[in-house]
Amino acid sequence: MTEHAMRLSSKYDTETKPVAIGTAVLLVCIVFLLTISGTGVADMLGYARKIDARVPTFLLRMFFLLVALAAAFIIFTNTSTYKRKRVAYAPWMFLSVGLIFFLIYVIIPIFQSISYSLTRWNGLYDINGKWTGEWVGLENYRVLLEDPNFTTSLINNVLWLALFMLAVPIGLFIALFLNQTVAGIRFYKSLFFFPFVISQVVVGLIFSWAYNPEFGLLSEIWGWFFCEQKVNIVGNLTKVCSIDPPSILGEAKYATYAIIAAGLWPQIAYCMILYLTGLNNVSPDQIEAGRLDGAKGWKMLWHVILPQLKPATFIAVVVTVIGSLRSFDMIATMTQGGPFGSTNVLAYYMYDQAVGEGVGRYGYGSAIATVLFVIMLCFISVFLWRMYQDERTER
Amino acid sequence: MYKSLFRATAAFGTAALLATTAFASDLVVTFDDLNPDKKAAFEAAVDAFKKANPDINVTTNNGDREAHKSTIRNALLNDAPDVITWYPGNRMGPFVDAGLFRDISDLWASDENLSGNFGAIKPTMSRDGKQWGVPYSFYQWGVYYRKDIFDKLSLSEPKTWDELLAACGKMKAAGVTPFTIGTKYLWTAAGVFDYLNLRTNGYDVHNDLTAGKIKYTDPRIRATFAKWGEMLDKCSFVKNHATMSWQDAIAPFANGDAAMYVMGNFSVGQYKASGLTDAQIDFFQFPEITAGLPRAEEAPADAFFIPAKAKNVENAKKFLSFIATPKIQGDWNKAIGQLPPNSAAEVNTGDKFIVEGMATLSTAAGLAQFYDRDAPAAMAKAGMEGFQKFMLDPSTLDSVLTNLDKVQAEVYK
Known part of the structure; x- marks a missing residue:
């Protein structure tokens, strides 16, 4: 040697x-x-x-x-x-920290949750630390099918998904509108971006005040047309309306739409900012070339600009879909699922049944969570597959 | 250097030893109300206990009431205090059934004060024939009304259902909404339901319903809802109640737009805070519906329990006996404006609502805890949503009741 x-x-x-x-x-x-x-x-x-x-x-x-x-x-x-084999092992060592946490906080709970969904359990362990639930198989899912609140939640989730998508085109048009060089444009941009910065809870509160039929902004405006001040029996002023202002969050037929509208406000800002950054990368050469070929207006937007914004559109759609499926804060702050459960979505109903107000149907809540997980999985796998395809073609 | 270190250690050691002998035992009490008056009353009682038992080293924890509802689960399992607050009635059921509360029937039997002066509330503290806790306070429910409006319309306190409906008619004619309520958080509607059911069917039927023995589609319960329908029709509630909390609902009451409020006595402070005086507000018992039915009342109690994992059980029992004494019960409830469950305790005779409350509860044939404590939490949630739905649209009655039957079948399994 x-x-x-x-x-x-x-x-x-x-x-x-x-x-x-x-x-x-x-x-x-x-x-x-x-x-x-x-x-x-x-x-x-x-x-x-x-x-x-x-x-x-x-x-x-x-x-x-x-x-x-x-x-x-x-x-x-x-x-x-x-x-x-340093080269083979090193990346895994760096990944391991993240993987361990991902395993503990995401993967294992998913399987735990699915297993709880097959049980009836009130969330308690007895004095010896023994689990107090019982195995009921698919019983929870059978009950889900007959539960009108679950059906309402599912329909509301679809509504959220469909209407939340409006954030993408509206965000695009605001971005196009703001994508110009005028004095103080940064200021206007930040104004439009503002709702995304404030907390969802605050947005929810502001909107629920605006909707309030007693003192809200909308009822004030309504009052100009239909209401007048009168003196009541004890001599205090009171508002009497020929047509009562709609109790927007108090009526099942309006409440969900009202919450979605509130949720759209920050979501539009989010999509707008994604498109604004996307517009920075639109190549001026191609616009120039398009212009020479006689494209303008809608044609220019559709055939020249939008294709270049494809990555921004993809991300905007992804965050909007996920945002709509996990809509929770708005509902929690504005209606707590009410009136009578008509604004529940799966995420909120799951919380409500498992941990909210000590209801303690952990098994049932887990079943709702599992359904939500399956729905999300459909979307997420499509997104992941798309991303994987894109990466493969790029190589 | 080493010597001084040694000396310091020795001194510290003896001090620690002395400390352990001086404070021979500990007591940890967990309370769940941060409202200034409630907190002060609790602390006063603890101070009195410390004075009476200088050898017990008392530690107290106090937390937010709503948060306590979820933290108690962990507290009972992992880090149990010696005494903890919780609600009696069916609300204590899950913890009793899981063996997380200690059976204190022996204390109820041996303590003469407990066995002699708590007769009215004892059934509420019992489950499976054993007693599990000691109540420190409760309060009455009933109808709070604007006396000035009643006087203007020359109305007197209605004693029967028909009198109530007639009074409502007069109020509506005068442009006053008879009842205010805020059902955003649902439970207020349960107060109305409880009274309608207690007055229509009586305590036993109501108890059987919340215990899951009677269906919601039972004709007797339908009769209750028929009365409620009548009430919605002839004694309307404020519009927009679905977007209001119980505090929001005080606004029309204070402004004179609404004249009555089915509420608990804790609300009196809020009426006064919104500018009403004792002369403007008064109280009457919810009117009789089925003639001759023994009058049962709504009287939610707050109580102390001993977790099964408590380390200082003897001290905990001493504490429970202590807070049950007439003196402590009287002082505590005077401070928080509620009623002492101990019938030998003094009440604040200067407060007309307390006097009326005592008269109402001491003569009641039965005491209900409130729908969301008598029924299991999952049932209560669905039930109260159903009540709200019915109030907003009485035509949904059938679907509401059949759905409640379904939930009931599921929850009471």
Whole structure:
């Protein structure tokens, strides 16, 4: 063996010292994590009851877990297997952190949720930590089919999906309108973008006040035409209307549309900003060429500009579809699903049945969540497939 | 250096030892009301307990009432205090059934004050023939009305259904909406339903309904809804009630546009805050519907329970006995403007609503807890949505009732 070859092979050898130390540390950590229970440590430290008993144990556990992970990392990077195939392993090591969290917070809960959907469970464990639910098979799904609230939620979800799509063309036209060089255009742009910046909860509140039939903006305007001030029996002023202002959020036939309108406001701003950035990348050469060929107005938009905005359109559609399916905050702030459940959508109804107001139908709520998941999966797989196709053609 | 360190450790050790002997035992109490008056009354009771039991080291936690409804699940399982607040009636059912509350029947039996002075509320605190908690406060429901409007229309407090309908007719003729209500958060409608059902069918039928033994399509329950239909027709409620909370609904009441409000006594403070005086508002018991039926009332109670995982059970029992004493019950409820469940406790005779409330509840044939506490939460949610739907459109009655039967079959399995 030449000296070079020897150096090369030793380069790939397992470094015994760091591996030994790492293994020792790892063992200590594992013993600690396995043997010492939460309350034990808390009592030992005398913290129990004085501050939340979970905090010190949690921190200690996290500390030992991190040390264990670091030790495992050191052991692994010093083994010969890793050294020989560094290029193959390295990306996975970087990915692993994200993957572990994705597994814990997304993948496992999805399967847990699906399994709960086959049970009747009120969310409680008994005194011994035993699960109190019972297995009912597909019973929850059978009940779902007969539940008028579920049907309403499903119809409302379709309405949301269809009407929310309006955000894409409206956003496009606002973007086209704002895509010009006038003094102070940045200011106007920021005004249009503003609704996207404020919280959904605030948007919901503002709209529910505007809709309020007693003191809202719309009822004030209505009052100019149909109402007058009169003195009531105890001498106070009161509003008497020849035709009452519509109670927009109080009537089943208007309420969902009213909430969607409120939801559209920030969504249009979002689509607009996507298109504005897209318009920055539209090539002036092609517009010039189109102009020379005599294209203008709609033709120019349809045949020259829109094709170049395809990536922006794709993203706008994706965020709008997902935004409409997970519409929750607006409903929670504006109607809580009411009146009598007529503005529920799947996401809100699931929350309402499982955790809201202690209703505690966890199994039933999980069944609703599963249905929503399946619907979302259809859209998401189409989107992913499209993205995959695009990437493949680009290569 | 080492010596001083050693000395410090030794001193610390003895101090710790002394501390543990001086405070031989602990007591952790979890409360769920951050409203200033409620919080102060609770703290006053705890201070009195500390004074009476200097050897017990009391720790209190207090949190938001709504948040407590979900955090209690975790608290009972993982980090149980020794005493915790919760609602009696069926609302305690899931926790009792899962074995998360401790049976305190022995305390009820051995404590003379508890066994002697809590007769009216005892059934509410019982499940499976055992007692699970000790109530510290409750309050009456009924009809709050604008006395000045009644006087202007020369109306007196209606005692029967017909008198009520007649009074409503007069109010409507004078341009006054008889009832105000805000059903955005649903439960207010349940108050009206409870009273209509208690007056039409009585306590036992109402109890059987909320216990899932009677269907919603039962003719007796239909009779209740028929009365409600009559009420909607002849005693209308304010328009737009579906977009109002119970506080919002006070506005037309305070402005004199509406004259009556089916509510709990906790609302009195809000009437006064919106400018009404004692002379302008008054209270009457919900009128009789079926003649001769024993009068049952709505009286939601708040209570303390001992979690099964409590560490200091003896101290917890001491605390429950203590807060049940007439003195503490009287002081506590005077401070928060409610009624003491202990019949030997003093009430605030300067408050006419409290006096009327005591008269109403002490003579009642039965006490209901309120629909959303008597019925399981899942049933209550669907039921109250149904009530709201019916109020907005009485023609939906049949679909509402058949749907409630379906939910009932599902929930009470």
